[in-house]
Amino acid sequence: MSESFTAKIWVLGDDIDTDIILPTEYLAYKEINDMKPYAFSPLRPDLASKIQPGDMIVAGRNFGCGSSREQAPEVVKALGVSCVVAKSYARIFFRNAINNGLLLIENQELYDQVKEGDIAKVTPGKSIEVNGKTYEIASLPDNLMEILNAGGLVKAMRKRNGLD
Amino acid sequence: MGQTLVEKIIGNNVNKTVKPGDIVTVDVDWCMVDDIMVPFAVSKFEEMGFDKVFDPDKLVLIYDHFLPATQVDDSRHFRVGDEFAKKYGVKNVHRTEGICHQLMTEAGYVKPGQIAFGTDSHTVTYGCVGAFATGIGYTEMAGILGTGQLWLKVPETIKVVINGKLPGNVSSKDVILRIIGDLTSSGATYASLEFSGDTIDDMSIASRMTMSNMAVEAGAKCGLFAPDEKTCQYCNIEYTDDIKNLRSDEDAEFARVMTYRAENFVPVLACPSLVDNIHPVSEMAGKKVDQVFLGSCTNGRLEDLQTAAKILKGKHVKEYLKFIVTPASRKIYRQALADGTLEILSDAGAIITTPGCGLCCGRAGGILSDGEVVVATNNRNFLGRMGTSKVEIYLASPATAAATALTGFITEA
Structure with missing residues (x-):
């Protein structure tokens, strides 16, 4: 976990809600990969195509507020985002991100x-x-x-069930 | 040291005294999975390697967001749900009866003091009967379906006390919007929001549901009301000593106490595009509106429809405006049909739809486009929520919605 990495920063604002991260329209796509082009589209329609694997997101307070849709952290992870640094996170998004192995860092200054x-x-x-x-x-x-x-909650449960 | 309501509910579940910050593993009383999340929860459940649901009778599947289906793949969600229910012996499947958060208490599942999780953030609604209920993702839901348990951090409590009599044109929607405005969209993050005072005691369960429902818009983990006689009547249970004890002790410790006089509330709107951007309706009066939506798990109950009918009786909505009404459940739909409410609304020009979530989350029936303005009784006005990102969404009470539908401009009731 403590391996260092370098990352290019994308800056978003306060209250980036999960409808912005992934609008309801695309939630029923079968695969998370199919949802990727629409990430952040209400706010910045071209952002998903610009984010490169390894890049990071820096945001203000209350990142991930709103809906419980786990597609939101999954699509951020699928874009290859290495970590999100925000002043604070909404609680459901926080749990969902950790369960999917997406690194979230809380920092007030950055x-x-x-x-x-x-x-x-x-x-x-x-x-x-x-x-x-x-x-x-x-x-x-x-x-x-x-x-x-453990590599996320699915892997932790597989281990519990004697599968891995 | 006394205990708060949420500490009592969680403590009873884990059989020990708990305090804010403790991390505990609870036994789950109810799981709710909605149609959007069904295929995802099912695939995670199978990927985790479980071969049975811990207790199929504690799982409720509800199809509501995609009813009737509007995209070609939507019906796949119903099929996956039905197959899962058959394979694992899940009997509680609601295919067309209404919005999940209405049904979980209305259909008799969640009771005071219980712990419930759902794959939708507005699961907090069940706090209206004094249950700890909150939204989670589909991976955690899959874990619960296999194990019956989930870890959680015991939250601090923010206590909201309201005493006095609300003005006639103010409803619980105006009250909760004002509170969210004061707290901000993240002011209650991780906390239990608890509502009390004689104004709250006077409220119907339906009005309380509106407030619990929106607790999450201030970031709260749950939005609780101590159960009273009204609650027990609604839940069809006896008002026992155990239930009487489900309230915060006088000497409990609160992170914050917010005190209001009911007489000071006015009709308000949450203006674009944040739920905490609160302004009095009078301040925005005169703005032209293209559509009005009355419905959702926030304000699609019988009293909400009746409030609108009272304002619209014998009148007609503005000719250019679309007025969409969506009862929260079939039971409410039939009650509104029986008492003449739907006839009044229909005569007034309303488009009355089947119970469901469609319009609230911009998924069906009433999507708007660039430059249009909607006054809506639901819970979120996020960018792009009900159409394109250039739609202005104003959240309002049923009375404000109806008064606005009549004039075609934002209007105080």
């Missing part, structure tokens, strides 16, 4: 200090370095780390 296109070095559980500054980040609670370390 959003006001970076601009789109900046490159950050992220060390999960430790720090984010960007524009010559280092921001300390906290680790997740133990029970969530267990799920993340």
Whole structure:
């Protein structure tokens, strides 16, 4: 979990709700991959085509508010987003992201200090370095780390059922 | 030290005293899966390697978002649900009876003090009967279906106290919108929002449901009302000492207490495109409106339809405006049919649809396009929620919706 990586930053605002992350219209597509082009489309129709695997999202407060649709964190993960850094998260989105192995980092300062296109070095559980500054980040609670370390909730349950 | 209502509900479930921040594993009393999420929950359940549902009688499948189907793949969701129900012996399947959050209490499932999870964020609605209920994703639901359990963090409580008599043109919708405006869209994140005071005591269960339903719009984990005699009557159970004890103790510790006088509330709107962007209706009066929607799990109940009928009786909505009415369940539809409410609304020019979620989430029946304005009684005005991202959505009470339908402009009732 603590391997460092570098990532290009995309900046979104406060209250990025799950209808923005993935509108209801596309929720019934059979595969998450088919939903990818429509991610963030109400706000920025071209964003999904610009995000490259490994990029990160930096946002303000209450990221992922609204609906419980798990397609939202799944589609962000499917786009190859390496992590999301926000001032705060809505609780259902937070759980759904962890269950799918999407790394979420809570940080109060970064959003006001970076601009789109900046490159950050992220060390999960430790720090984010960007524009010559280092921001300390906290680790997740133990029970969530267990799920993340197992590779998500599906894998944790398969292990419980003696399948892996 | 006393305990809050949510601490009591969770503590009773895990048989120990709990405090905010504790992480506990609860035994789940009810699981609700809606049609959108059925195929996803089923595939995760099978991928996890389970071969039976922990208790098929505790699972309720409800088809509501895609009724009637509007996209070619929608009916696949019903088929997958039906096949799953047959294979695992699930008897509680509601295929056309109404919106999941209406049915979970109306059809007699969720009772005071129980713990329920659903694959939709408005699962918080069941807090109206004093149950801990909240939304989760389909992967966690699949885990519960296999194990019967889920971990959760015991939340802090934000207590809202309202005393006095509400003005005649103010409903519980105006009250909860004002509270969300004061809290902001994330002000109750992770917390239990608990409503009390004599104004609340006077409210019908239907009015309380409107408030529980929208607790999540302030980020809350649940929106609770202590069960009273009215609750027990609605749930068809006895008002026992155990149920009487399901209320926060006087000396319980609250993260925050918000106190209101009922007389100070006014009709309000949540303006585009955030639920906490609250303004008095009078401030927005005169804005031209293309469509009015009365319905949803927030405000599709009999009293909501009756409120609109009272305003529209013997009159007709503005000729250019589409007025769409969607009762929250078939039971409500039939009650409104029997008491003449639907006739009044139909005479007034309403488009009356089958119970379901369609329009609220922009999935069916009434989608709007660029530049159009809708006044709607549902719970979210997010960008693109009811059509394109250039639609202006104003959330309102049933009375404001009906008064607006009549004039074609935002109008206070």
